[in-house]
Amino acid sequence: NAGVTQTPKFQVLKTGQSMTLQCAQDMNHEYMSWYRQDPGMGLRLIHYSVGAGITDQGEVPNGYNVSRSTTEDFPLRLLSAAPSQTSVYFCASSYDISVNEKLFFGSGTQLSVL
Amino acid sequence: RKEVEQDPGPFNVPEGATVAFNCTYSNSASQSFFWYRQDCRKEPKLLMSVYSSGNEDGRFTAQLNRASQYISLLIRDSKLSDSATYLCVKNTGTASKLTFGTGTRLQVTL
Numbered sequence: 001n002a003g004v005t006q007t008p009k010f011q012v013l014k015t016g017q018s019m020t021l022q023c024a025q026d027m028n029h030e031y032m033s034w035y036r037q038d039p040g041m042g043l044r045l046i047h048y049s050v051g052a053g054i055t056d057q058g059e060v061p062n063g064y065n066v067s068r069s070t071t072e073d074f075p076l077r078l079l080s081a082a083p084s085q086t087s088v089y090f091c092a093s094s095y096d097i098s099v100n101e102k103l104f105f106g107s108g109t110q111l112s113v114l
Numbered sequence: 115r116k117e118v119e120q121d122p123g124p125f126n127v128p129e130g131a132t133v134a135f136n137c138t139y140s141n142s143a144s145q146s147f148f149w150y151r152q153d154c155r156k157e158p159k160l161l162m163s164v165y166s167s168g169n170e171d172g173r174f175t176a177q178l179n180r181a182s183q184y185i186s187l188l189i190r191d192s193k194l195s196d197s198a199t200y201l202c203v204k205n206t207g208t209a210s211k212l213t214f215g216t217g218t219r220l221q222v223t224l
């Protein structure tokens with residue numbers, strides 16, 4: 001099992017550009033989520049999904065879209081990148097977060113928006 | 115008040131020392147708690163869950179005090195490889211409510 005695979009590892013964008021961060025897991029996890037991590041802020045939830053076809057907003061959803069067409073994939077789209085979106089992004093999955101199953105994280109994407 | 119608060123550190127300790135971190139939380143409805151470890155520029159990984167009765171995993175002991183709303187992590191006989199940031203996490207049991215603290219950085223030195 002590869003676990004949670006996140007691509008790309010690094011990305012530089014110009015303000016206003018759009019891009020998609022890819023996330024895939026091969027553990028048949030129902031729960032998938034995206035976090036951003038900023039210095040002094042901790043990990044903050046952007047969007048999450050409890051199964052294919054179901055998504056919901058987290059704490060900081062503005063400027064991001066997600067979709068969940070399959071159990072395996074949960075891409076995060078930046079519609080029009082802004083410098084405030086410079087951050088490290090982590091995708092995470094779990095069998096069932098509501099029963100306290102642990103989160104498995106991808107290796108992260110370092111995004112810089114100029 | 116933040117939902118989960120941690121002393122950012124760094125805690126600088128010599129190898130072999132015992133070190134303890136606390137994490138305070140708000141919202142008494144919080145159901146369960148965890149410690150995650152994050153190495154520099156890496157993803158977080160689950161270190162251990164925290165149970166009301168306290169639990170131990172080798173050199174690591176976690177405690178939960180619901181009355182005072184804090185959890186603790188004790189590391190005995192610190193190793194150089196324990197150097198990392200330790201994240202306190204609480205889960206209220208709903209899909210979205212996994213809240214991370216900002217982390218406590220530990221540096222173990224020779």
